[in-house]
Amino acid sequence: MTLSKCLKLSVTLLFLLMFSTACQSHKEPGTSGYISLNELESLVDKGAALNWSDFDKYPYEDIGSGVYIRRYPIEGEQQLLVRGKSLEKPPEQISIVDQKGEEQDVLLCVNPI
Numbered sequence: 001m002t003l004s005k006c007l008k009l010s011v012t013l014l015f016l017l018m019f020s021t022a023c024q025s026h027k028e029p030g031t032s033g034y035i036s037l038n039e040l041e042s043l044v045d046k047g048a049a050l051n052w053s054d055f056d057k058y059p060y061e062d063i064g065s066g067v068y069i070r071r072y073p074i075e076g077e078q079q080l081l082v083r084g085k086s087l088e089k090p091p092e093q094i095s096i097v098d099q100k101g102e103e104q105d106v107l108l109c110v111n112p113i
Contacts (some may be wrong), residue, residue, distance in 0.1 A: 033059055034073040035080060044107050050094070052087050078104065 035043070035058050043054060052068075060070040060082075068087060072080040078098055084091040094108040 034075055037075045040074055040080070048090070048108065050108065051090050052082075052084070055082060080107075 039058075043050060046054065055070070055072065058072050060072045063069050063071050064083070068082075068084050068091075070082045072082065074080050074096070078096050081093075081095050081097055082091045083093040083095075091108065093106070095103050096105045096107065097103050
């Protein structure tokens with residue numbers, strides 16, 4: 001194998017590795033794969049007392065870059081976006097988006113990002 005082929009292969013593998021870690025998906029064992037409407041209602045009832053740890057048991061996809069944005073599937077094929085600048089502080093915005101990514105409802109907005 002020539003040096004240029006080795007270099008191309010190395011760059012390709014590095015790109016694939018970076019791409020696969022950019023959008024990490026996290027799922028706790030034993031979860032249903034989405035937040036049910038009853039669970040969502042319980043979370044909403046907490047209001048400004050909500051914390052990132054309230055969402056630990058639900059699967060999510062990390063889609064933020066520079067800020068924390070986690071996308072959680074919810075019952076009914078919609079998604080919950082939880083946003084914040086730090087995991088040490090409560091989320092700053094929580095909203096429901098449809099399959100197209102269009103915001104349907106804002107559940108919490110402390111400081112819009």
